Amino acid sequence: MTVSCGRTRAEAGVRPDRPSVTELRLSAFAAHRGAEFPLGPVSLFAGPSGSGKSSALRAYEALARLGGGAELAEVFPDPAACVPERARPDAQRRRGFRIGCTADGPEGPVRLDVAVQAEPELRIVGERLTVGGLTLLETALRDPGRRVVQAAWHTAGLTPVTRGPLPDDRLGTALLPLRVAGRTDGQCQVIAAAEQMVVALRSVFACDPLPRSMRTAPPLGAGRLLRGCGNLAEVLLRTRAECGRRHGLLIDAVRAGCAGPVHDVLAETVTGVTGVTGVTSVTGVTGLTGVPGGAGGAVRALLDRGDGLRTPLGRLGDGELRYLALALVLLTGPGVLDVDPAGEVPAALQTLTVLADGFDRDLDVRQRDRLVQLAVRMGERGHIRLVGAVSDASWAAGLGGVTVVDLKP
Structure with missing residues (x-):
């Protein structure tokens, strides 16, 4: 593995105000052993098929979901697939995997490492913050017969350490703010470090736009973009009405990445999906969040060519659709994307991380370069970080604000 990166705020000695994950560790996970990956505002995992790009993003997403309080079985539906292929079971026929990360922020670098037993039963057997x-x-794990782990957390009072049981199917770090009293300086330090880690992990949007699903007219729903971006038209209906400035930036991006002239990107309700009849323009409509699915029919999106011609998104190529969806993701935020942000923390103190497997799939050079430039610009503002997987990133080596992790099979 080789790593190249541009100068980041942390390298310049500036402590980030918004907690963010700056390193991913895969001690023993799928094809990775003893791997430590630095992460910047824009990070690209590069390598041929089978080198472990997707599994690295999968581990990141797993940590994010655990940080949000999800149960272990929900996060790892096929835990055996996460165990290194040549890992042998011990005398009790146990096998597992280990993952971790570092979150930088006001408390400094906070490290989290988690050991998970995949066989014979799925459970967290060790965690360290x-x-x-x-x-x-x-x-x-002290007693395999009980579904708890023995936990010890820093107190620094009359009793230096507090001990107690925690469930073995949830991340202890995510539970600490509810379990630690905060009466001593040591307990306050524990709570602050745990909250920094949770905030850094929770606001994650895993995105893999599927062009086929974007060619149909989705029903009106909650207006939050889904992982495969199949409801792209519905979200465009909302964002065009709610934020003219960002919609203008999206139009500029679409002009740079789609063929032909682009005057505007429109969304219209469709009362009869078959044949796309009964179209009604909804320019200027607001308050669409929470509209029940189907209550207002379906939605389709179009490119206004500026000369009376409107091109339905269904006529665009796969690369154009993926480009448009990724540009929209980078220009929006947690309120528009289907993510689980830390609601108790002000948005100004959170950073959204976009995980994009196959980031460059179907994109031409112009589209790829434009999206990375957009990601760098948004990353400089501290609102969004991008972690993507690409087949080759030699073109990005040395770019300011871009960290390239070159994986070898």
């Missing part, structure tokens, strides 16, 4: 070499939380 540390800051500057100080262990703030440590858990271990």
Whole structure:
């Protein structure tokens, strides 16, 4: 593995105000062993098929979901696939995997490492949260017959460590703010470090636009973009009405990445989906969030060519559709994307991380370069970070604000 990166705020000695994940560790996960991947505002995992790009993004997403409080079985429906292929079971026929990350922020670099048993039963068997070499939380499986782990967290009071049981199917770090009293300086440090890690992990949007699903007219729904972007037209209906400035930026991006002239990107309701009849323009409509699916029919999106011609998105090529969807993702935020942000934390203190597997799939050079430039620009503002997987990133090596992780099979 080789890594190249542009100068980041952390490298310049500036402590980030918004917590963000700056390193992903795959100690033993799928094809990875002893791997440590630095992450910047824009990070690209590059390598041929089978080199572990997708599994790295899958591990990141798993940590994010655990940080949001999800149960282990929901996060790892096929845990055996996460175990390194040549890993042998121990005397009790146990096999598992280990993942972790570092989240930088006001508390400094906070490290989280998690050991998961995949066989014979799925459970968290060890977890460690540390800051500057100080262990703030440590858990271990003491009794295999009980569905709990023994936890010990930093107190720094009359009793240096507090002990207690935690469930073995949830991330202990995500539970700490509810379990630690915060009466001593040590307990307050534990809570602050745990909250920094959770905030850094939770706002994640895993995105893989599927052109086939974007060619149909989706029903009106909650107006939040789904993982495959099949409801792209519905979200365009909302964003065009709610934020003219960002919609203008989207139009500029579409002009740069789609063939032919582009005057505007429109969304229209369709009362009869078959044949796309009964079209009604909804320019200027607001308050669409929460509209029940189907209540207002379906929605289709079109490119206004500026000369009376409107091209339905269904006529665009796969690359154009993926480009348009990714540009929209980079220009929006948690309120528009189907993510689980930390609702108790102000949006100004959160950073959305977009995970894009196959980021360059179907894109031409112009589209790819434009999207990376857009991601860098949004990353500089601190609102969005991008972690993508590409087949080759030699073109991005040395670009300011871009971290390239070159994986070898």
